[in-house]
Amino acid sequence: MANKTRTFLKEQNRDFNNILDSMTYTNTSTATSIVGSGANDTAMTIIQPANSFLIDAGVIVTTAVAGSSGNINIKIGTADDGAQIVAATALMSSATAVPVGVVLSHNGQGEGAANMAFVADAALFTATERTLHVRAEASATVTAGVLVPFIIYGNI
Numbered sequence: 001m002a003n004k005t006r007t008f009l010k011e012q013n014r015d016f017n018n019i020l021d022s023m024t025y026t027n028t029s030t031a032t033s034i035v036g037s038g039a040n041d042t043a044m045t046i047i048q049p050a051n052s053f054l055i056d057a058g059v060i061v062t063t064a065v066a067g068s069s070g071n072i073n074i075k076i077g078t079a080d081d082g083a084q085i086v087a088a089t090a091l092m093s094s095a096t097a098v099p100v101g102v103v104l105s106h107n108g109q110g111e112g113a114a115n116m117a118f119v120a121d122a123a124l125f126t127a128t129e130r131t132l133h134v135r136a137e138a139s140a141t142v143t144a145g146v147l148v149p150f151i152i153y154g155n156i
Contacts, residue, residue: 058105063146065098070140
């Protein structure tokens with residue numbers, strides 16, 4: 001139904017063309033605890049719809065992160081534990097906390113003062129629905145923290 005409405009508006013009223021062509025969409029995944037003892041990894045996933053291209057991707061800190069002094073890196077791949085989309089980027093860097101509300105993404109920085117960068121020649125477009133694998137890699141014990149993976153995408 002949405003595609004029929006979009007097509008009708010584009011054909012019947014040119015004033016809607018720019019608005020409809022610039023629409024973006026957001027998917028979030030399940031809020032996931034990253035609490036773990038010693039060095040540990042937390043695996044998360046998010047679905048990227050068919051015929052879409054990534055504009056941004058990352059994680060939202062919905063419960064403040066606390067733990068031993070260490071690092072927490074986030075990476076995103078098309079395979080489990082992969083980094084085909086975003087290489088490991090510091091959410092926390094030699095610190096003991098990350099406050100609630102931090103967004104580490106292509107447009108937002110974590111405590112490590114770096115944005116997530118799409119890797120060279122990353123396949124940001126997919127013709128079929130696919131699962132993106134988001135991984136939080138902690139180098140030391142994490143006693144609190146919840147992350148929500150997200151993507152912002154456009155459709156063709």
